[in-house]
Amino acid sequence: MIRQFTQSEFLFILASARWTLLLTLMSMLLGGLLGFLVALARTSRLAPLRTLAAGWIGVIQGVPVLMLLFLSYYGLALAGFDLPPLIAATVSMALYASGFLGEIWRGSIQAVPWQQWEASSALAFSRPQQYRYVILPQAVRIAIPPTVGFLVQLVKNTSIVSIIGVVELARAGNLVNNATFQPFKVFGTVAAIYFVICWPISLLARRLEGRLHARRAG
Amino acid sequence: MPVVQVEGVHKRFGAVEVLKGIDLAVEGGEVVAIIGRSGSGKSTLLRCINGLEQIQSGRIEVSGHSIDPSGRGLRELRKDVGIVFQSYNLFPHLRVGENIMLAPRIVLGVSKSEARSRAEETLAEVGLAERFDAWPDNLSGGQQQRVAIARSLAMRPKVMLFDEVTSALDPELTGEVLATMERLARHGMTMLLVTHEMGFARRVATTTVFMHQGKVWEMGPSERIFGAPETPELRQFLGGGLK
Numbered sequence: 215m216i217r218q219f220t221q222s223e224f225l226f227i228l229a230s231a232r233w234t235l236l237l238t239l240m241s242m243l244l245g246g247l248l249g250f251l252v253a254l255a256r257t258s259r260l261a262p263l264r265t266l267a268a269g270w271i272g273v274i275q276g277v278p279v280l281m282l283l284f285l286s287y288y289g290l291a292l293a294g295f296d297l298p299p300l301i302a303a304t305v306s307m308a309l310y311a312s313g314f315l316g317e318i319w320r321g322s323i324q325a326v327p328w329q330q331w332e333a334s335s336a337l338a339f340s341r342p343q344q345y346r347y348v349i350l351p352q353a354v355r356i357a358i359p360p361t362v363g364f365l366v367q368l369v370k371n372t373s374i375v376s377i378i379g380v381v382e383l384a385r386a387g388n389l390v391n392n393a394t395f396q397p398f399k400v401f402g403t404v405a406a407i408y409f410v411i412c413w414p415i416s417l418l419a420r421r422l423e424g425r426l427h428a429r430r431a432g
Numbered sequence: 433m434p435v436v437q438v439e440g441v442h443k444r445f446g447a448v449e450v451l452k453g454i455d456l457a458v459e460g461g462e463v464v465a466i467i468g469r470s471g472s473g474k475s476t477l478l479r480c481i482n483g484l485e486q487i488q489s490g491r492i493e494v495s496g497h498s499i500d501p502s503g504r505g506l507r508e509l510r511k512d513v514g515i516v517f518q519s520y521n522l523f524p525h526l527r528v529g530e531n532i533m534l535a536p537r538i539v540l541g542v543s544k545s546e547a548r549s550r551a552e553e554t555l556a557e558v559g560l561a562e563r564f565d566a567w568p569d570n571l572s573g574g575q576q577q578r579v580a581i582a583r584s585l586a587m588r589p590k591v592m593l594f595d596e597v598t599s600a601l602d603p604e605l606t607g608e609v610l611a612t613m614e615r616l617a618r619h620g621m622t623m624l625l626v627t628h629e630m631g632f633a634r635r636v637a638t639t640t641v642f643m644h645q646g647k648v649w650e651m652g653p654s655e656r657i658f659g660a661p662e663t664p665e666l667r668q669f670l671g672g673g674l675k
């Protein structure tokens with residue numbers, strides 16, 4: 215029996231977008247937190263911390279997200295942790311985000327001219343004070359465009375978790391298409407929803423960037 | 433007791449010894465100019481005095497705080513030592529006033545109103561009272577350099593170090609920064625300055641130090657150093673510099 219692509223199918227797809235959004239939000243928050251620590255460790259004065267962070271970034275960036283996903287879903291299940299798919303999905307996407315955000319933010323911190331470290335040292339700032347008042351405020355400006363670029367990638371890459379059965383946007387489209395055989399309508403709709411999520415993020419980034427520039431030139 | 437006391441300081445970068453046993457004392461209110469060829473170790477000496485570079489041996493004492501090769505007590509010492517570089521290094525994300533208030537606020541822990549009055553006072557001292565709310569990017573090089581001086585002064589240092597602070601500036605901007613420094617000297621600030629402005633050193637500095645190959649080669653009252661140099665190296669340096 216072939217169903218039509220009606221309002222109820224559309225609403226089903228639309229509703230599934232909440233999982234895409236939730237997954238993005240959670241992995242950005244958790245991954246961002248971890249990524250921030252990775253960036254700090256990567257720019258630390260302690261060599262072992264730097265090495266550890268570099269290793270982390272290397273591994274995360276060198277492994278397909280799919281493997282992180284399988285490892286956290288099947289691997290942890292074998293180890294006795296039976297994670298619900300959504301949790302496993304969040305964990306793996308957060309790990310993925312931490313590696314990339316850590317590297318982006320390391321670059322942003324190091325893009326602040328070294329003279330800013332020197333000037334603040336000479337004024338007797340402690341290392342945490344240098345980060346808090348001098349380096350990070352400047353690094354944030356540098357970090358905004360690549361961070362938002364990554365966020366947009368993250369939204370789209372959450373589609374990968376459909377593989378372990380999380381019914382997010384892409385998976386919902388797949389299910390509806392299997393029932394209706396109207397791929398243009400169905401995936402056109404899915405694509406449009408992704409676009410509606412990602413476009414405002416890019417716009418916001420441009421606005422923020424403009425504002426920070428205006429403030430400096432003001 | 434001198435404000436700055438440097439005794440037998442050796443500094444190496446890798447295998448290269450850049451400071452080869454420096455002895456120097458700066459009394460309160462004294463203005464000491466350091467002159468010498470490029471690479472003679474002038475900047476390195478200033479950077480050692482506020483601990484931006486670690487020394488291998490010897491001792492540096494500034495108003496009772498000492499640095500030894502272990503590098504302990506650095507922050508306490510830096511509160512008493514202001515340093516201004518050739519590049520002004522203002523904090524670009526903060527307005528002029530905030531640039532000056534930051535260190536007194538967070539390092540010395542003074543109140544916001546106290547920090548503000550210090551900023552107003554030091555900005556007036558460098559002749560920029562009306563630029564409190566300006567962004568550093570909107571100032572000329574000379575103005576930025578004067579803000580950098582004000583930022584150091586707001587910490588109420590016991591001594592100010594200046595490392596070729598006018599070298600990046602056009603001649604007309606150089607004049608305004610030198611005038612600022614001259615006024616500081618008149619107001620009794622203890623100063624140690626590396627400069628290529630021989631006329632300024634001769635006129636403003638009480639003592640001039642000629643550094644050569646990592647050593648204090650010749651040192652004395654500025655009039656004597658410039659008027660009657662004793663060593664052939666200094667004579668040659670001054671001859672070359674004045675031609």
Ligand SMILES: Nc1ncnc2c1ncn2[C@@H]1O[C@H](COP(=O)(O)OP(=O)(O)OP(=O)(O)O)[C@@H](O)[C@H]1O
Pocket residue numbers: 445450468469470471472473474475476477
């Ligand atoms: N961080 C560093 N690492 C290695 N060598 C250095 C470093 N800083 C300075 N040097 C070397 O130490 C020597 C002295 O440098 P310094 O900057 O103190 O000279 P200077 O007298 O200030 O010269 P200039 O008039 O050109 O500023 C130079 O040979 C320089 O190459």
Ligand SMILES: [Mg+2]
Pocket residue numbers: 474475476595596
């Ligand atoms: Mg120098």
